[in-house]
Amino acid sequence: MARNPKYMQVAQDLKQKLAGYAYDQKLPTEAELVRMYDVSRQTVRVCLDILREENLIRSIQGSGSYYIGKNSLREKTMRIGVITTYISDYIFPSILRGIEETLTANSYSLMLNATNNSVSTENQILLALNENSIDGLIVEGTKTALPSPNASFYHRLAGSNIPMVFINGYYSNLRHENIIHVVTDDYKGGCIVTEHLAERGHRAIGSLFKSDDIQGINRYSGYIDTLARRNITINDSNVMWFTTESRETIISVSNPGLIKMINSCSAVVCYNDETAVRLSGILNTVPNTVKAVVSFDNCLRPDIRDTDFFSLEHPKGELGVTAVRKLLNMISGAKEQSVALDWKSP
Numbered sequence: 001m002a003r004n005p006k007y008m009q010v011a012q013d014l015k016q017k018l019a020g021y022a023y024d025q026k027l028p029t030e031a032e033l034v035r036m037y038d039v040s041r042q043t044v045r046v047c048l049d050i051l052r053e054e055n056l057i058r059s060i061q062g063s064g065s066y067y068i069g070k071n072s073l074r075e076k077t078m079r080i081g082v083i084t085t086y087i088s089d090y091i092f093p094s095i096l097r098g099i100e101e102t103l104t105a106n107s108y109s110l111m112l113n114a115t116n117n118s119v120s121t122e123n124q125i126l127l128a129l130n131e132n133s134i135d136g137l138i139v140e141g142t143k144t145a146l147p148s149p150n151a152s153f154y155h156r157l158a159g160s161n162i163p164m165v166f167i168n169g170y171y172s173n174l175r176h177e178n179i180i181h182v183v184t185d186d187y188k189g190g191c192i193v194t195e196h197l198a199e200r201g202h203r204a205i206g207s208l209f210k211s212d213d214i215q216g217i218n219r220y221s222g223y224i225d226t227l228a229r230r231n232i233t234i235n236d237s238n239v240m241w242f243t244t245e246s247r248e249t250i251i252s253v254s255n256p257g258l259i260k261m262i263n264s265c266s267a268v269v270c271y272n273d274e275t276a277v278r279l280s281g282i283l284n285t286v287p288n289t290v291k292a293v294v295s296f297d298n299c300l301r302p303d304i305r306d307t308d309f310f311s312l313e314h315p316k317g318e319l320g321v322t323a324v325r326k327l328l329n330m331i332s333g334a335k336e337q338s339v340a341l342d343w344k345s346p
């Protein structure tokens with residue numbers, strides 16, 4: 001009887017060795033496998049292809065191959081996990097309505113949880129999830145400007161063939177074929193609102209951005225690039241940053257840096273409408289030189305006396321629907337790509 005081809009012999013031996021691997025443990029490099037088995041690099045690559053097809057390993061270009069475990073066949077639960085930072089406030093009801101209506105139309109139910117933008121709460125929610133409780137996951141990440149300390153949980157789910165779609169933001173340290181994102185084009189949005197001010201003659205344009213969410217970083221990038229294109233000086237003291245925890249302290253009448261900024265700028269770019277509303281209370285309280293405020297989401301309208309206000313509209317329902325459609329396609333085995341949705345003019 002003819003012996004198995006060399007690549008099959010090597011693949012079988014590797015499978016036996018992988019049984020002793022921990023999840024996400026790195027395999028030897030291609031060069032090391034060539035020496036171990038005394039075979040050609042092409043034979044090693046064929047072996048790795050076999051392991052990938054059987055969902056035993058994942059490979060990252062420039063990094064190597066990692067053990068992800070054997071995915072057993074599971075019966076569908078017809079449940080989708082949904083994790084958002086908040087549920088009943090601001091733009092979230094509209095996003096969740098788009099998610100729920102689309103899931104219901106496809107005979108799925110949702111398991112809804114909120115993190116309140118807390119990493120530890122996100123951790124507890126993920127601990128309660130497992131590959132047998134849901135078919136997929138829609139997530140608004142917590143503090144997405146920072147590497148996720150919960151990356152191992154997301155990788156475990158993705159490695160168990162649980163696809164997931166991140167909405168609004170995404171973690172830069174999460175890379176997996178089962179993980180994509182559906183977000184707004186925040187860089188372009190930053191460009192649009194800043195250009196809106198520049199076209200109206202504003203040259204001293206301050207800003208209030210959130211530093212722990214990737215949305216704030218990308219909107220800031222659009223803001224500074226537009227100022228540079230317009231040859232408008234970027235003054236560090238006119239750029240204010242806040243986090244989830246420091247918002248009340250930074251956007252406060254007792255913050256001398258903020259008071260200085262609103263007395264040296266004719267316009268301010270705000271991270272979102274909630275930020276603009278908080279700022280409006282200060283503008284209505286103390287003397288200032290601000291004549292225009294621009295923002296994002298077009299959800300809340302601040303009452304700012306003698307001040308123009310402009311806010312881009314968030315594609316709330318569209319974002320929820322798009323996330324669900326892409327997730328269901330992934331559950332069906334299709335490949336999906338991340339997408340950035342355009343902002344809408346109010």
